[in-house]
Structure formats: C-alpha cells, structure tokens
Amino acid sequence: MDLDIASVARLTGVTSRTLRHYDAIGLLSPAWTGHDGRRHYGETELLRLQHILVLRELDVPLETIASIVDTDDPTLTAALMRDHHVALLAQRDRFAALAETVERTLTRLEKGLPMTSDEMFEGFDHERYEPEARERWGDDAVARSNAAWTGMSPEAQRAHVAEHEAVADALARLAAADADPASDEVQALVARHHAWVSLFWAPGREAYAGLGRMYVDDPRFRATYDKHGDGTAELLRDAIAVYAEGLPE
Amino acid sequence: MDLDIASVARLTGVTSRTLRHYDAIGLLSPAWTGHDGRRHYGETELLRLQHILVLRELDVPLETIASIVDTDDPTLTAALMRDHHVALLAQRDRFAALAETVERTLTRLEKGLPMTSDEMFEGFDHERYEPEARERWGDDAVARSNAAWTGMSPEAQRAHVAEHEAVADALARLAAADADPASDEVQALVARHHAWVSLFWAPGREAYAGLGRMYVDDPRFRATYDKHGDGTAELLRDAIAVYAEGLPE
DNA sequence: GGTAGAAGTTGACGTCGCGTCAACGTCAAG
DNA sequence: CTTGACGTTGACGCGACGTCAACTTCTACC
Numbered sequence: 001m002d003l004d005i006a007s008v009a010r011l012t013g014v015t016s017r018t019l020r021h022y023d024a025i026g027l028l029s030p031a032w033t034g035h036d037g038r039r040h041y042g043e044t045e046l047l048r049l050q051h052i053l054v055l056r057e058l059d060v061p062l063e064t065i066a067s068i069v070d071t072d073d074p075t076l077t078a079a080l081m082r083d084h085h086v087a088l089l090a091q092r093d094r095f096a097a098l099a100e101t102v103e104r105t106l107t108r109l110e111k112g113l114p115m116t117s118d119e120m121f122e123g124f125d126h127e128r129y130e131p132e133a134r135e136r137w138g139d140d141a142v143a144r145s146n147a148a149w150t151g152m153s154p155e156a157q158r159a160h161v162a163e164h165e166a167v168a169d170a171l172a173r174l175a176a177a178d179a180d181p182a183s184d185e186v187q188a189l190v191a192r193h194h195a196w197v198s199l200f201w202a203p204g205r206e207a208y209a210g211l212g213r214m215y216v217d218d219p220r221f222r223a224t225y226d227k228h229g230d231g232t233a234e235l236l237r238d239a240i241a242v243y244a245e246g247l248p249e
Numbered sequence: 250m251d252l253d254i255a256s257v258a259r260l261t262g263v264t265s266r267t268l269r270h271y272d273a274i275g276l277l278s279p280a281w282t283g284h285d286g287r288r289h290y291g292e293t294e295l296l297r298l299q300h301i302l303v304l305r306e307l308d309v310p311l312e313t314i315a316s317i318v319d320t321d322d323p324t325l326t327a328a329l330m331r332d333h334h335v336a337l338l339a340q341r342d343r344f345a346a347l348a349e350t351v352e353r354t355l356t357r358l359e360k361g362l363p364m365t366s367d368e369m370f371e372g373f374d375h376e377r378y379e380p381e382a383r384e385r386w387g388d389d390a391v392a393r394s395n396a397a398w399t400g401m402s403p404e405a406q407r408a409h410v411a412e413h414e415a416v417a418d419a420l421a422r423l424a425a426a427d428a429d430p431a432s433d434e435v436q437a438l439v440a441r442h443h444a445w446v447s448l449f450w451a452p453g454r455e456a457y458a459g460l461g462r463m464y465v466d467d468p469r470f471r472a473t474y475d476k477h478g479d480g481t482a483e484l485l486r487d488a489i490a491v492y493a494e495g496l497p498e
Numbered sequence: 499g500g501t502a503g504a505a506g507t508t509g510a511c512g513t514c515g516c517g518t519c520a521a522c523g524t525c526a527a528g
Numbered sequence: 529c530t531t532g533a534c535g536t537t538g539a540c541g542c543g544a545c546g547t548c549a550a551c552t553t554c555t556a557c558c
Contacts, residue, residue: 004505004506005505005506006505006506015545015546016505016506017545017546017547018544018545018546020507020508021544021545025544036506036507036552036553036554037506037507037508037552037553038505038506038507038553038554039506039507054347054351056544057344057347061543061544062543062544063543085348085351085352088344088347088348088351089344089345089348091344092341092342092344092345092348093341095306095337095338095340095341095344096338096341098303098306098337099334099337099338099341102303102334102337103334253534253535254534254535255534255535264516264517265534265535266516266517266518267515267516267517269536269537270515270516274515285523285524285525285535285536286523286524286535286536286537287524287534287535287536288535288536305515310514310515311514311515312514
C-alpha cells in the first residue's frame, strides 16, 4: 500500500495540512519521503492514524495522544482501545442526555411553564468533566487510562513492564535456538505472558489465540516482539495457539 | 432571582472567566452591575446562557452564536432550538457509529484479520462534515439553519420578516384601543400570525396556546412584542387562546 | 521539447476560546 | 482592623490547525 497525502486525506477526512502538521510535531511521520520531498504513507501509518483520530474525537491533546500511541506494548494498546470504546459510548450518552434536556426545555417553554435554574442545566458540563474525564486524560494518560494499571503503584508498574521484557527476551533466545512452540520451556513463558495480559484483560480461548495472530499480522505489534530477536513474534503466536487450547470458553 | 458570577458558574459548569469573556465580547451581559463593578445575573440571562451552551456543544463559533441568540424573533428562536435538538441527536448517533467502528476494529485485531482502509475510517469525519454541518453553521446561521427558511429566496425572507412586523404593529394599535381578543379584527391578525408561524413549525392546539403564553411569561420574548406598544404581548396571548380552540389535535 | 495546470513543498502569520498570571479593589467575619 | 475569600481589569499564552505566499515538481497535451 502506497498512498500519497491526498489519498490519506480523502480516506480519513483530515486535511493535508493536518497531516503535515502531524509530521512536523512528530506525531505521524510518513512511511517514506520521495526524492522530491513528497510524503508517502503505508498501512502502519493508517493504523496509527486511526488510533490518533479515535483519541482526538475524545479531545485528548495531541501531546498526550503521542505518548499513548508511542506505547509499543500491544496488549496495553488493545486495553486502551477498549477503554476508548467505553469513552465513546459515554459521549454518545452525554449527547443523548443533552438532547433530552433541550427537549424538556422546549416543551416547557411551549407550555409557558417556568423551570428551576438547576433543571435548566441538567446534563451540561457536569457529565463532561466529572468525575472521570479530567483525571483520566490529564497528565499521563498511558499511566492512568486503564483501571488495573492505574491501581498499581509506580514500582509495581515498572515491575510489570520489566516482566514483559523478560518474557520477550527469553522467548527471543528460544526462537534463535529454534525451540518447539509446544515445549515445556516455551509454554512456561506463555503462561507468564498470559498472566501478564490478564491484568489488563482476561481473554478467552479464541481471543487469546487471536491476540497471538495479531502479534504477527500487525507490523506495528510484530516489531515490538521482533526487536528482541527475529522470529520471536512467530514463536509466541504458535506457542499461544497451543496454550490457548487449554483455556475455557 | 439575583445570582452573582460564582453562582452562575456553579450552576452551569462554565468558569467565571468564561462569563467575563462573554461579557467582554458582548455575547452575554449581566442583568446589572453593582457600584463596585460586580456582575449580577437574572433569569433572562440564564435562559440566554442555556441557549448559548446548547450551541456551543455543537461547536458553533461564538460569533455565530451571538447572531443566533440576538434574533429577537421568538418563533424563529423556538424553531432553531428544535433544530439544535435534531443536531444533538445527530451527535449522539455519530458517537454511536464511532464506537461501533472502534469495536469492529478491536474484534478484527483480536482475531488477527486485516481490514480495508475504507472500513477502518467508517464513521469518522464523513458523518461530521457532510453534508450538513458545514453548510449549516457556516456564515449566517440565522438565515440558514431552518430548512423552510433556507428554501426561501432573500426577497421572500424579507417579505416574511415584514409580515411579522406588520402583524405586530397592527396588534399594538388594537391593544392601545383596548380591543377584544375575540373580535374579528384581532382574530384576523392571529390568523396571519398562525400562518406566519406555520412556515417554521406547525403547532397543534395545545402547542400554539403554549407559545402564546410564552410570549408573555418569557421576558425576552415579551419584549419582542411590547416594543411595538405596551400590552401587545398580552393581547396576542389572549387572542391566540381563542384562536387555538379552533385548531385540530 | 515547451508549457500550462494541478498538486505538492516549506515557512510564517492568523484565529478562536478561553486559561492563567499580575496587580489591585471590596466585602463579611472575626 | 486585619485577614481571606472573591471580585475586577488588562495582558499574554496556547493548542490545533487555517490560510496565505512563494516555490518546486509531476503529468498532460500540443
């Protein structure tokens, strides 16, 4: 896939100016730049852009968005996306509440009835900023946005990240040695991986296997594991496929 | 009702800074200012503020908001509010669509399936800017926002406004002469008023009577008619009450 | 090969809706 | 009569682009 700036603009609804802006501030760089300076975008960039736009819909500042989409941990990313899904539903409900308030005001006006001043403003800003939104996207959204993650102490958070790195490193070494995905050594690592994932999200059999496939199929997620060593993502995928058979649902 | 700036802020969720800003740009002036310069707000201001906030939720620029809420034509105002109600519902649906898109992306990612680039961006900006929103709140929202109004030629629009003025003037003269609301002369004018209203909105018996009461009860709307002569709003209300009995529903 | 037009490029400045800070005035309570 | 809460008026700052301007490059057609 090779799209120029206008194609991306048409596809996504953002202007080319916006894409140039995102390049300028380092939020979204093109896949490559022609010798003439023209920007070219690939699939990875489109995925990243979708992620960015979801967050932008929620009025997350671009700087915060950058720190979120730069998180190269795929499971955390997935968890955050689920979180954004919840936020979108909240926005939907907020506008529904507003519509109702306005409707009430209208019918009361039509009937010539007065309203109390509290009643008039039900559903306005109270829903928007209390109690979550402000806290939620305030300073460091990555460290706050997921409930499980938020509940952890900073040390626990660091330990958690380190655990993931350790698993990935060990997997990379076994991948280099061409280990069997079903072997006990590998399966023990997958168990640790599954425990790690479970803090954010408790996937069933199908979902966990799907996550494994995503690690290979999505270039952005694949890079996360393969930077520890070539073949790591594939080994993890295959090992997860075996491990997943033992899961419920 | 006499509220200071902090009360209004608490009630509505906007900051006092915002209220001062709205005063500075002439969007919302306080009812009166104390000898010490402190701002005091009344019921009229709260109504106006709610109107402003509804429009702000829809991302209408403040300048446009000003031209909308300054329209001192009550029926057009009511029609616009109904329009805003529709827009709020549209926003609600837009976020619902976004949530669905994200959900689809998530499940596909979990299953490791790819998506087409079109699919990925379904529900993003296409809904937001096409085909209505941009045109709708573009330059002169007052002259565009109502469907019926938009369809009229500029000359027809001017004629329409003039008709309303003529009716109000005639009513004011009859009010000064202490005319009977049920008299043929007055009822003929109400018939013209009803025809005028019907272009924006076809009220039933109850709704039209309610509109009449609103003309007296709401000070902002009352002023619109009483500027033609004292007692005009009351005469219109009583005359509408009589006229409404002959309406269906 | 020449040229027009469409679409890209990089600065640079403008805009909107306030937030935020500074410096100061005023009021009610202790 | 001070203290502290809350108000006031400037003035500047900012985030996310829009909007020129001046220039280069690609493609199409003669």
